[in-house]
Amino acid sequence: MSAASAGNATGERPGASGPDPRRTGRWAAPPRPVWEEEPRRAGLAGKGLVLTVACLAVLFPLWIVVVTSLSTKRTISEAGGLVVVPRDVTFLAYQELLSGGQVTRATVVSLGVTVAGTLFSMTVSVLCAYGLSRTGSVGHRWFLMLLLATMFFGAGLIPTYLLVQSLGLTDTYLALILPSAVSVFNILVLRAFFMGISRELTDSARIDGAGDWRILWRIVLPLSRAVVAVITLFYAVGYWSAWFNASIYLSDQDMMPLQNVMIQLVQKQEPPVGLGQAIRAGELSAPAVQMAVMVLALVPVAVLSPFVQKHFRKGMLTGAVKG
Amino acid sequence: MAQSTTQIAPAPPDPGVSEADRRTLERAANGGGTFRTRFRRDRTLVLMTLPAVLLVLVFTYVPILGNVVAFQEYDPYVGDNGFVAVFHSPWVGLEQFSRLFEDPAFWDAVRNTLVLFTLQLLLxxxxxxxxxxxVNSVLRPRVRALSQAILYLPHFFSWVLVVTVFQQIFGGAGIIAQTLRRHGHEGFDLMTDPGVFKFLVTAEGVWKDAGWGVIVFLAALASVSPDLYEAAAMDGAGRWRRMWHVTLPALRPVIALLLVLRVGDALTVGFEQILLQRDAVGPGAAEVLDTYVWWNGVRNQDFSYAAAAGLIKGVVGLGLVLAANKVAHLMGEQGVYKK
Known part of the structure; x- marks a missing residue:
């Protein structure tokens, strides 16, 4: 990351209050250009404070959720519901939730829909993006217009709902995948990236007798790992986070994905099916169970997204600029 | 995998041709030749494009046509299935729309939508x-990467998670109410208070997506030449004047673009997010256009009426995008699409 170079409008670094003997390594600030004023103490402290507060505003609620999910019933009742300072650690809530029953099933459903949906969406989107990446190919302009127009005028909830019903997709998992399988924005991002790959490379492969399938698989995709990673994450997060389609297309409670179960258990505070007994019997506390459900929902994205972080800019920008 | 169908017609290019020659050949190939020869040349590409195009046709274009139910008294039971019923339902012209305009609840939804849009724009x-x-002024690479990772994180959380997280902080059993009660004060519940609902929704939006919004601006900042700052400093500009005269002008096109996008999407103020909290505060404060469509269509099965409301939203939204672009062009900015 070339943080050193550009755009240091004010050219100060927060968190530098007090002398810092370690001036080397990646924690150190790169040298400042000679024309730049030395930062003022107050400015540094102020900015450090604001940045710290912003980061804490993100982390503190998550901390409460995680700590409460890991606390024993006694700690939770002493704290009065939510735990800020951890006293003890127990995995009882997770054991109960993941040893079969409603939440286990919902987690499996969510994972299944996410994996299947992401694979399907990526396959369709990458193929389409590649198919449209060669300007001047037959129908290229028409297909592109057809996709672009949908960014100006959406389908509307009611006609989509009626369509999904008449296609017989209600009460199947296809209703969670097919209507939202294609994101035109994602296709355009992929396409913009594919178009940036040098023509010489693909043309020379073509001369050597490679067809489009082989060029896509052997040349274009390996060169596009960054953007493919970002778009895969976007699709996966979309499927993992979705709840609305399940709420209108599925009627069987046993088919519900994790987000819908979270609405029921955490937002509406209903006791989980099968665990009500354990909670009433006094082994488990309701807040621990609720927070554990939230942790289950946030762990996959919290673990995966930082790995893709360094590519975000690329993925976002090719889309924003050329979309 | 190894089908080598596509060759550049009419003749496969000789490895020795220059880029310019190749372009000419290709142009000739595109312009010349019948549709059949061009199709034969590009059929793999078309084949690859088709699945996505078909999905868009079925799940976007068919529903767009399905909006005709807004001009009907749609009855899902008159045909073999809901789709066929469109062809058998009676036409009623603009009756749904006049019903809509006479419904005070519709105007409440319009007002709530506009108020929320204004709040989101300002806050x-x-x-x-x-x-x-x-973030841009942070020089240390590690500090910078770490704070970015933290700030981006909530963008990837589902709305269900964001709303429940806010519930744990501001809700009746949340950490603030809990602390207040412990110290002998009265607890409170912001999550069910219609008075603060719109601010709450805006705050949730900021928590979830403000960090993510940073990326675009950071990229714009990274593309400013350091020479500009140096030159400004040489001319005696202090750090605030450098920010005003160098940094902000560099951000202007991006700000204009995002403003155009936001205004064009003004009637979309957070459907899932608001729907999740609609029951807690009641429709008086929480009903927006999207939830109004949902309530009347999905819940009350008054399909034609809800479709009419949805269609109005779509048409006005389209007008807003085009108008916002026009304004951007007049101001000399690029907007979403070029002139």
């Missing part, structure tokens, strides 16, 4: 810009 929109300036 949400500037936050990523300020955050980007802040």
């Amino acid at each position: 949400f929109f500037p936050v990523p810009i300020l955050l980007a300036l802040l």
Whole structure:
């Protein structure tokens, strides 16, 4: 990351209050250009404070959720519901939730829909993006217009709902995948990236007798790992986070994905099916169970997204600029 | 995998041709030749494009046509299935729309939508810009990467998670109410208070997406030449004047673009997010156009009426996008599409 170079409008670094003997390594600030004023103490402290507060505003609620999910019933009742300072650690809530029953099933459903949906969406989107990446190919302009127009005028909830019903997709998992399988924005991002790959490379492969399938698989995709990673994450997060389609297309409670179960258990505070007994019997506390459900929902994205972080800019920008 | 169908017609290019020659050949190939020869040349590409195009046709274009139910008294039971019923339902002209305009609840939804849009524009929109300036001024690579990772994180959380997280902080059993009660004060519940609902929704939006919004601005900041700052400093500009005369002009096109996008999407103020909290505060404060469509269509099965409301939203939205672009062009900015 070339943080050193550009755009240091004010050219100060927060968190530098007090002398810092370690001036080397990646924690150190790169040298400042000679024309730049030395930062003022107050400015540094102020900015450090604001940045710290912003980061804490993100982390503190998550901390409460995680700590409460890991606390024993006694700690939770002493704290009065939510735990800020951890006293003890127990995995009882997770054991109960993941040893079969409603939440286990919902987690499996969510994972299944996410994996299947992401694979399907990526396959369709990458193929389409590649198919449209060669300007001047037959129908290229028409297909592109057809996709672009949908960014100006959406389908509307009611006609989509009626369509999904008449296609017989209600009460199947296809209703969670097919209507939202294609994101035109994602296709355009992929396409913009594919178009940036040098023509010489693909043309020379073509001369050597490679067809489009082989060029896509052997040349274009390996060169596009960054953007493919970002778009895969976007699709996966979309499927993992979705709840609305399940709420209108599925009627069987046993088919519900994790987000819908979270609405029921955490937002509406209903006791989980099968665990009500354990909670009433006094082994488990309701807040621990609720927070554990939230942790289950946030762990996959919290673990995966930082790995893709360094590519975000690329993925976002090719889309924003050329979309 | 190894089908080598596509060759550049009419003749496969000789490895020795220059880029310019190849372009000419290709142009000749595109312009010349019948549709059949061009199709034969490109059929793999078309084949690859088709699945996505078909999905868009079925799940976007068919529903767009399905909006005709807004001009009917749609009855899902008159045909073999809901789709066929469109062809058998009676036409009623603009009756659904006049019903709509006479419904005070519809105008409540319009007002709530516009108020929320204004709040989001004033209280949400500037936050990523300020955050980007802040993050950009961090020189230490590790500190910078770490704070970015933390700030981006909530963008990937589902709305269900964001709303429940807010519930744990501001709700009746949340950490603030809990602390207040413990110290002998009265607890409170912001999550069910219609008075603060719109601010709450805006705050949730900021928490979830303000950090993510930073990326675009950071990229714009990274593309400013350091020479500009140096030149400004040589001319005696201090850090605030450098920010005003160098940094902000560099951000202007991005700000204009995002403003155009936001205004064009003004009637979309957070459907899932608001739907999740609609029951807690009641429709008086929480009903927006999207939830109004949902309530009347999905819940009350008054399909034609809800479709009419949805269609109005779509048409007005389209007008807004085009108008916002026009304004951007008049101001000399690029907007979403070029002139």
